[in-house]
Amino acid sequence: MKMKTFLISMIALLGMSVTSAQAAWPEKPITLICWSSAGSSHDLMARIVAKVSEEYLGQPIVVVNKEGGSGKVAMSYVLSQKPDGYTIMSNTRSMTELFPDTTGKLSIDDFKYVARMVRDPFVITVRQESPFKTIDDLIAFAKANPGKVTIGGFSVKSVDEGLVKDFEKAAGIKLNYIPYKGGSEPVVAVLGGHIDSVVSNPGEVNANFKAGKLRVLALATEERFAPFEDVPTLKEKGFPIVTEHWRGLMVSKDVPDEIVAKLNAAMVKVIAHPEFAQFLKNTNMYEGYMPGAEFAKLVKEQTAK
Amino acid sequence: MLDNLILGFSTIATLPCTVAIIAGVIIGIICGALPGLSASTTVALMVPFTFGMDPIVAIVLLISVYQGSEYGGSITSIAVGMPGNPSAAVTVIDGYELTKQGKPGLALMISLIGSTFGGIAGAFVLFAFAEPLANVALSFGAPEYFSLAVFGLAIIASLAGDNLLKGFLVMFIGLFLSTIGLDGFTGEERYVFGVAKMMDGLGIIPCLIGLFAMATVFSEIENSMDSAIERIKVTFEKPDMKVVFGLWKVYLHSSIIGSIVGVLPGAGATIASFICYSEARRVSKHKELFGKGSLEGVAAPECGNNAVVGASLIPLLTLGIPSSATASVLVGALMLHNIQPGPLLFQTNGDIVYGIFAGVVMSSVAQLVFGLIGIPVWVKVISAPKPILLAVITVLSVIGSYGFNNSIVDVWIMLGFGVLGYVLTKINFPVTPIVLGLVLGGMMEENYRRALMVSGGDHSIFITHPISAGLLIVAALSLLSPLLYKKITKSTTT
Incomplete structure (x- = not known):
């Protein structure tokens, strides 16, 4: 009897601590894994996202570079960590397009897609x-x-x-x-x-x-864009080709949805932040926000090709 | 021209810029001396700190870090035979030899004066010859880079010491190791063995740490089993400055070579230091001293790799093209601060351009000041008891190779190369040619294949391009000249 009450109370306590952990997230610094080398344009994006989102998440984000295998090293690392939302990663199109190649070890469904952040046209x-x-x-x-x-x-x-x-x-x-x-x-x-x-x-x-x-x-875009207003798109020339790079954020599939939602909300604010807009302008990249579900769909489409 | 000079120096004559230069140089020297933190890594790590800074302060800080770390790498090369960064690998050969002979103070002083001279020379080249040298950078295509790599490999003749055949063998080990990783043209995996980390090939930093630092530790452990460890007793004596400045010809010569190599995208400080070493030996009156503690052997690479700092900024500022790993970090940093490097920069941001030039000069000066303060300290470190020194080197080696990319695989690579370096030394083979193969192998293979793709498989592309043909001829000459030299001296003595 005593044992039973103890167990029940333990379970209740555990349950409570789990929910409260989610409610309070983030309580400690978050690690953002970036698969590109320090100083690359992908890395710069990760660092500016880390810097601006601290304002909204109330915790610092530390960018850690894990290079290797075009992102495979970084993805395996993120999946090996506790899925508590304290390890997140930035992704790129060139990385997720490798999924069919990764000999069954990594797949699109291992991850939850938080938000697409930037577009980089061709x-x-x-x-x-x-x-x-x-x-x-x-x-x-x-x-x-x-x-x-x-x-x-x-x-x-x-x-x-x-x-x-x-x-x-x-x-x-x-x-x-x-x-x-x-x-x-x-x-x-x-x-x-x-x-x-x-x-x-x-x-x-x-x-x-x-x-x-x-x-x-x-x-190779839908529409002409600055500073190339005088240059035709391939589409205008009758070739229906639209190709662009993108970069965004993803987490392990076991991270609770509430945390993903919180991260997404923070990213929406980051994108609206003037400092982020200035960053995009300075580095010749373009805002490319896409919510998680839509983003996941896009990744699947491009990978299936 | 004078107006531009005044504009440059007045732009950085502010308190924040001065603090940035001093702090940058000190951080650079310390990080440069630590194995695992190469110039590009150190500069990249500093970028986030510049987010809130005024653009010119930020850029001057990063350039000072770059400058300091190119010098700092030589400190550990000379003091403990462990290059702090790849471009100081060749300095180990004669620098560490001088330390063993009880002259670390002299070697460190030559490296410092050489680095300072090179740094200022590089700044001058940046200021005076930016435009013509930018065109040199553009004239290099795939066949030219292939021939440059072949020319680089021909340096083996100066590195191999007495036995050219042994040198070749070791260099080919390096070339073989450089093929590990993803094939850049077909995407095929080569010797990856399912380890994702290996797809990018072997990182040069863990290899270097293993070959030099760890191998030394292994050898010393073996020595200590045979005999009681002798403590190297060295005290700092003021080096004879006449000797140090007597090397001015070497400084000048290496500054010119360093500046030209520095301009070429993809070549960088490591290749420059190797070429400077080999060229210094070629023109030296005391060839026999190279490898046995030659002062010129320390002066040349150290002067050359600092000349690269200013020169590598030329394609960056004039064309918006990074010519080295460190320069590409600088491009990112400039863009973060809303400065677009490129042909229009001289018109739109003249103050920044000439400020950068002044920054390169002033960081060389600051490096001289803080370097001088540092030398007696480094000499003291060498005299520390061997067991403590070896333990510290081991710890730094592990941390350095892990920290390079936050990967435990790199630590294993480092240990593997430690064993390789130990075995090679044990059987009297030179170690440095491996570095040569590792650094140049990828560049050679990649550009060979690319040149043939462009020419449609026609090999004549390598000789119909004049620069490429010239480099190949010089390569053949520098490979054959030691053999001929030997023959001539033999025939004259007999």
Whole structure:
């Protein structure tokens, strides 16, 4: 009898402590895992999110970089931690697109998606001296000379290469895709005239575009955007290609929904914060908020491809 | 031109900037000396601290950290034979040798004066030759980088010591190890064995710590079993400054090489320090001293890697292109503060550009001041009892390799390389060529394949590009010249 009451009271106590833990979250500093190296644009986003959200969560967020395996190391680490909402991680499209490759160990359903934060669109660029004045010039030349036009981008099996493949298919051309280890390396190669063209994010071409050293031929977005108002989208040219990078937040699937909701609410406020807006403007990225459910759907769609 | 100089120095002649320079240099020197915290990591860790700062203060702080840590790396190289960062790896060869000969004060002083000279020279190059050198950076495409890597590997002739064959063997181990990780062109996994961490390849930092620090610890443990440990007794004596400044030719020579290599995106301070070492040996009148405690062997790499600081800012400021890992952190930091590095920066933010230039100069000066205060302290550290010193090195090695990427895998890699370094030393093989292979292997493979992709599989691309052809010829010459030199001296003596 005594034992029974003891057990019941223990269970009640446990239950209470669980609910109160959730109600009080966060009571201690939160760790934000970032799979990119310190100082990269993904890392900078993680750090600005950490800094601004402290105001709304009332606890500091510490960014910890866990590089390796294009994010696999970071994901495995997050899943190995207690799912109490004190370990969260930032994600990127290039990371979640790896899910089909991860030999069954990691899957989309291992995570809950908190919010998508930023979008980073793609543009196709050549250098000023290039004979290609418009995207039509490039397509016409590539049609006559299959495989002769070199186009650089970041890595293989990447979003960049995917965009080039989609473009080749839609325009009925064959390009010579040259992968690079970083996003700005192919832009340098275009500037030096070593390759003909490059797919990249605006941040990598902006400075030299404004100085007139680079010419942006096309945008892979729904609509034209600043500062490329004079440049057509691929859509306008009749190729229905919209490709963009994004970055957001996710947590282990075992984190209670209330905590995910609280995190999401904080992220909504972060996005509205002027400091975050200024950050996006300074780094040539674009606000891309998407609530958790919608975000999860997007990740699934893009991974299924 | 004078107006710009005045503009630059007046921009940073404020209390916050002065504090930033002093604090940055001190943090840089200390972090640079610690293995595991390379220049790029240290600068990246400092970025969040600059969030609330005035842009110019923030940038000057980061550049001072960069400058200080390029010097700081040599302190542990010389004092305990453990490079504080990759660009100080080659300094170990002669620097640590000098310490063993009881002359750590002299080696440290040469490294400090060389670093300061290099730092100021780099700033001058940034100020005077930014425009023409930016074009040099652009003229390097895939075939040129491949040939630069081949040229770099030819340095083996100066690193290998007496036995070129042994040097080659060890270098090929390094080249082989550099193939571990994801294939950058097909996405295939190579020697990953299911460890996700290995997909990015071996980090240069844990390898370095293992090869130098841990291997030394293993060797010393073995020695202590055979005989009672002798405490190195060194007291700090004021080095003969005539000797230190007598090396001015080496400083000048290495500053020029460091500046040119520093401008090339992807080359960076490590490659610059290796090339400076090899070139200093090539033109030296005392070639036989290299590897046995040559003063020039300390001066050249240390001067070269600090010249890289100013020079690496050239492509960053003129083209908006980062030329090294550290420079890409700086790009991020500049953008955070709403400064877009690129061709328009000189027009839109002239004060920032010339402020940065002044910052590089002043951080070199601050480095000299605090470096001088530090030298007697470092010398004291060397005289600490061996068991304590070895224990501290072991702890730092483990922390350094873990902290590099918060990964226990790196600690195992470090220990593995410790064993490798120990075995190589035991059987009288040189260790440094592994670093050469590790640093240049990836660059060589990647650009070889990329060049052939561009040319459609035609190998003539490497000789039809003039810069590439030139580099390949120089590589062949520098590889063959020691052999020829030996032959000539032999025939003249007999």
